[in-house]
Amino acid sequence: MSADTPRENATTSTAADGRELIRFDKVTKRFGDHVVLDQLEFSVSAGKHVTLIGPSGSGKTTILRLLMTLLRPDEGVITVDGDHLTHEEKGGRLVPAGEKHTREVRKKIGMVFQQFNLFPNMKVLRNITEAPVHVLGMGKDEAEQQARELLEKVGLTEHIDKYPSQLSGGQQQRVAIARALAMSPKVLLLDEVTSALDPELVAGVLDVLRDIAHTTDITMLVVTHEMNFARDISDDVLMFNEGKVIESGPPEKIFNDPDHERTREFLGAIL
Numbered sequence: 030m031s032a033d034t035p036r037e038n039a040t041t042s043t044a045a046d047g048r049e050l051i052r053f054d055k056v057t058k059r060f061g062d063h064v065v066l067d068q069l070e071f072s073v074s075a076g077k078h079v080t081l082i083g084p085s086g087s088g089k090t091t092i093l094r095l096l097m098t099l100l101r102p103d104e105g106v107i108t109v110d111g112d113h114l115t116h117e118e119k120g121g122r123l124v125p126a127g128e129k130h131t132r133e134v135r136k137k138i139g140m141v142f143q144q145f146n147l148f149p150n151m152k153v154l155r156n157i158t159e160a161p162v163h164v165l166g167m168g169k170d171e172a173e174q175q176a177r178e179l180l181e182k183v184g185l186t187e188h189i190d191k192y193p194s195q196l197s198g199g200q201q202q203r204v205a206i207a208r209a210l211a212m213s214p215k216v217l218l219l220d221e222v223t224s225a226l227d228p229e230l231v232a233g234v235l236d237v238l239r240d241i242a243h244t245t246d247i248t249m250l251v252v253t254h255e256m257n258f259a260r261d262i263s264d265d266v267l268m269f270n271e272g273k274v275i276e277s278g279p280p281e282k283i284f285n286d287p288d289h290e291r292t293r294e295f296l297g298a299i300l
């Protein structure tokens with residue numbers, strides 16, 4: 030592959046069972062005339078941790094928002110765990126999916142945002158139990174038991190009865206992580222989850238994420254500028270520029286010896 034040729038298909042290395050959990054097949058997303066994703070192709074295998082890097086404005090958040098069905102693709106097909114996310118088969122044809130189909134597929138995906146997005150009017154416990162009870166139909170006792178276990182995992186047991194506004198940014202973000210895990214997602218999407226935090230709070234959040242990466246089999250698609258963290262947890266790194274994945278590989282390769290000049294330039298600017 031020449032350094033100038035955008036890689037057509039950045040399929041990541043194969044998981045133990047080789048199953049693809051996420052697949053983007055020629056996905057195009059435009060805002061007006063602005064083509065943000067240009068026939069994007071990539072896939073993530075079950076259990077893998079894949080980090081997306083690339084310049085600001087290159088479309089990383091757009092990829093995650095498409096997976097959350099907060100946006101719809103203009104062209105192409107997104108598949109999650111073998112099911113089309115925004116399409117469904119009817120009479121042998123692929124047609125735009127109805128709400129019900131999309132909601133079912135989306136249940137497999139959890140996301141943590143840069144700005145926490147906790148429910149401000151609910152205490153920590155209810156932030157975590159709300160979706161399991163109302164979306165999954167879990168019993169209240171079971172949901173609360175699970176929430177306690179998750180709060181212990183993220184080190185926030187003593188804050189269970191507080192409102193989000195009574196917590197630091199780092200604590201709020203750890204609640205947001207617990208809330209995402211409470212839905213038992215197969216895929217966890219993390220969008221610059223430490224970018225809004227005071228520097229001294231970043232390490233605590235990254236420690237929690239490292240623990241999840243090393244102790245669960247959740248597939249992770251991560252956007253981060255924390256390159257040491259990316260090195261620690263990633264099976265593959267995808268360098269994304271102008272709507273396409275321009276190169277991909279294990280972190281040692283991408284961070285130490287990238288093929289592409291644009292990758293070198295980008296890493297030079299942020300490391």
Ligand SMILES: Nc1ncnc2c1ncn2[C@@H]1O[C@H](COP(=O)(O)OP(=O)(O)O)[C@@H](O)[C@H]1O
Nearest residue numbers: 060063065083084085086087088089090091092
């Ligand atoms: N809702 C929107 N309407 C118009 N333009 C948007 C919208 N969301 C994102 N964009 C544009 O799409 C491009 C990619 O944005 P984004 O996915 O947020 O990039 P990144 O996360 O890599 O910084 C940017 O130029 C941004 O301004």
Ligand SMILES: [Mg+2]
Nearest residue numbers: 089090091221
């Ligand atoms: Mg972004």
